Amino acid sequence: MPRYELSVILKAMQRPETAAVLRRTVETLFERGAVVRGLENLGERRLPYNISKHNCLHTHGGYFSVDFHASPNILSGLLDHLERDIDVLRPTVIKKDVEVSKAQCCGLQNEKAKSTSR
């Protein structure tokens, strides 16, 4: 199963309400057969730009990241569900790629050689 990361921005709320939203998000994931690896809190910050969602303009939000393994079939359904949730401002799922090998890193010299040879 491929590995995904759900970056979700929640409305700026009190702690118990935020906990409730996260709980139901993760429960949704479980229902759709995902294996949740971990949940990270990236802090509550001021949004880089005002986000108007569900008929309301937001300036602050709580950033959370959920790491999970799931089948690719569920993604569209999951995003649909999250879009309907009033407390979620911006849900995004991205695929987590395997780390690139460091041996290939930095071919600055090779690049310069190539550019000069042209």
Place this chain on the structure above:
Amino acid sequence: MLALSFSRLLLQAFPKQPVTPRATAQCIRSLKTSQQDPPKKDDMPIKMENPYKQPPKTCILCNVIVDFKNVQLLSQFISPHTGRVYGRHITGLCGRKQKEVSKAIKKARSMGFMSVTLKNPQFMKDPDICGIKQFE
């Protein structure tokens, strides 16, 4: 005529001063070495790695993971006035890293991590990597 040439011949054959070989430095050296063992191979250059070798040139983000969540790092490669991503000739990054940074910035913008038109004021005082002279 014949007598003159004959006398010259005599002078050449029997010079007044005997010509003895001069003891120059080269002669002494050749005399000495001929007496010793055959020449050893200690004079050959020793094989070693180049002592003046410089470390391979790398770009500043070599072996640094570029992530869309790391907004502070990404903000170092955007203009503080317009929020636009700097080009390769300004950042000095290698091809791979420049692409990664540019992709991460676009991702962060769309996901709501980074602003599009401005640079976060908190990160304005970060050290200048790109070295671009801002018009003041």
